[in-house]
Amino acid sequence: MTSNEATTPPGARTGSTGAADAAPPGRPAADRVTSRDVARAAGVSQAAVSLVLGDKWRGRVSPGKAQAVRAAARELGYRPNLAARSLRTGRTRTVLLVVPALTTEFFARVYTGAARVAADHGLGVVLYPSSEGIGPSHPAPATTPGAGPVRPPSVPDPFDSAAATLDGVIASSMAAEALTALRAADLPLVMLDSDPDDDRATATVNLDIADGVRQLTGHLTALGHRRITHLAADVRSWTFEVRARAVSEALSRVPGVRLRRLPAALGVDAGLRAAHTALTGPGPRPTALLCDDDIIAAGACKAVRRLGLRVPEDVSVTGFDDLALAVAVEPELTTVRLPAEDFGEAGMRALMAALDGRPDRAPTLPVELVARGSTAPPADAPENAARPGG
Amino acid sequence: MTSNEATTPPGARTGSTGAADAAPPGRPAADRVTSRDVARAAGVSQAAVSLVLGDKWRGRVSPGKAQAVRAAARELGYRPNLAARSLRTGRTRTVLLVVPALTTEFFARVYTGAARVAADHGLGVVLYPSSEGIGPSHPAPATTPGAGPVRPPSVPDPFDSAAATLDGVIASSMAAEALTALRAADLPLVMLDSDPDDDRATATVNLDIADGVRQLTGHLTALGHRRITHLAADVRSWTFEVRARAVSEALSRVPGVRLRRLPAALGVDAGLRAAHTALTGPGPRPTALLCDDDIIAAGACKAVRRLGLRVPEDVSVTGFDDLALAVAVEPELTTVRLPAEDFGEAGMRALMAALDGRPDRAPTLPVELVARGSTAPPADAPENAARPGG
DNA sequence: CGTCGGAAGTTATACGTAACACGTCGGGCT
DNA sequence: AGCCCGACGTGTTACGTATAACTTCCGACG
Incomplete structure (x- = not known):
């Protein structure tokens, strides 16, 4: 061991070291550059490298050496070993x-959205x-263990997943069931579109669903619709509960409105069937179908046409999500645009705030009505149906 | 240190250890159960625990002790520290x-699909x-640095991403550009739907796109279509090159067919514009629009109707992907169903085979034509247009 | 009877990083 | 003059795991 071999790095990353397949599988990893290599190249100790690159060298390393460390790290293409860290x-x-x-x-x-802001940090x-809580809520043949193994979601526990030592969790309220399965110990937990009073959550980020519903119902009633059927997603979830409540509340304030509600599973076909039921049921036919998401709305449009009716002339249809x-x-759906990417971003920011110990009361994001071709005044339009600006 | 405190585990996971917020931030982690704890509980050494749980105890640990180790691990809720491993x-x-x-x-x-099989292992x-290579291939105002910073994909390098010490990579050929950016060193690399001769790949998994195209063109020509325009995705990617080649080849074998090709960016609007061009261009109008994916096809349908024509009576439209x-x-699209989940699964399996050193020549997955309502015999149907089974 | 060899374990070590504890050296303050 | 403190570093340790290397115990075989 000659003493001055210290300055020879083990191999700058200009690859192709020659031997193509000679890697004995017992060795831990390829010959990566470690912080000690950087230290040797910069003429300092490994501890100094750690301090400099961790930006904790305020009064511990001279600016000159810090510069040298950074230069050496860049030169050698140093990448910290995340496992070790x-x-x-x-x-x-x-x-x-x-x-x-x-x-x-x-x-x-x-x-x-979440990944973008995460990557930036x-x-x-x-x-x-x-994949729980989604799909049609089957009649659920309770406790019939004889049937085929109802293959549980093949990731039985998020913590069993690799790369799974986690710093925090962001969860949609639609997947809340999975949360109880995962013993989230005391990890910071940000819930998306969830009951703000849910005490499992460190923070909650919401969309202003209620306001979106108000815009939507306002649009419909302004067009003159009075018989409205709400095709409500058949999913037990905070966000859909809010939609139902907001629809009821908003329409209850408009005189003469007759609101009905029908459950609909998620999916085009389910929307079609629910809409068929709504349009062929007893009593006068609704003039507008207010659907809990765009996919149900697409199915509803198909149902309307299959009955020989037209969208929007005979029946208006609205979606949700955009x-x-x-x-x-066709016609393009009138819907409520939810800022999905922003939602993910906000959730990630709230989580990062929690990780940093900053108590950051998470915001409620605004949503926006997008009026398109699937809504129009009803055929039996009363006199108060007036297209604004027409 | 009393010697028999060895049998007292540090705290079975029945939580709530009391002090709620007393965690000094300097400490590495919450008091997790380590393999040493399991060893103490089972009355063996830590090495024995590692052997047993790693299933390498063939002739190294007695079955009785192995059993005890497993019991203790379960009892304590032991989870190996992935970072240490x-x-x-x-x-x-x-x-x-x-x-x-x-x-x-x-x-x-x-x-x-990929995540499912990965989780199972x-x-x-x-x-x-x-997010490169996608979207309209803009005229690309080459080297105009004055404009706003064309924010690169905010994950500049996959290896900079956390959780980023990787064992292997699966990459779609549509994201091939990102591959050159990532110095994939000598990681096993599985390419999805890519040139089998691409020497960067350890293995290649393909869909039998050419066969799907043959089924599709066979369907159209059997219906009697002779003037067909291919709305080709304006994306430089192996899979779309294959589609174009296969369309040309399959239709060149049918006498009397006149094939045209128009580029279309991805997206509904782009499909609409391209279809509009195709339908209003010089010469006789095509009777069928063969679109490179379902989204373009949806746009094409809109274009057809905006010109006062009907799908499929006046113009048939086909998609791809299902x-x-x-x-x-509406009408529902005739399309080629690509088994996306299976595709991901196959890619993951191929990668795992490569990781295990098994040279596993990856398969080509079959695809399937799904005939729906968007195709029909052309209006100027020649005599050879016969609905089978009609 | 000696010894070889496998079963059944244990001890020790290294992976690469972060950070604590410890030094040294000047200079300013009492 | 004595002393303390801040700047500037280095040595050392520990994180939890996997595994090579070592020890011991027997039974079997020459």
């Missing part, structure tokens, strides 16, 4: 996002698609 | 999935939505 600090800089299902465009966008996001779907169908 | 083994049991954008339903489903999946959208629009 986590082991040492007990923190992983990774949070879990619990969503009902990712194939829902809405939550894919929530993830996108050096955090990672792993997903836990719970998914890409909303402008793919 | 990774540090020791150099492996993270985490793979990266590089997709163009998650809001695409298709890739959300690919993720779902104790692996984790982190996402890298590259997204949820396909049955939300």
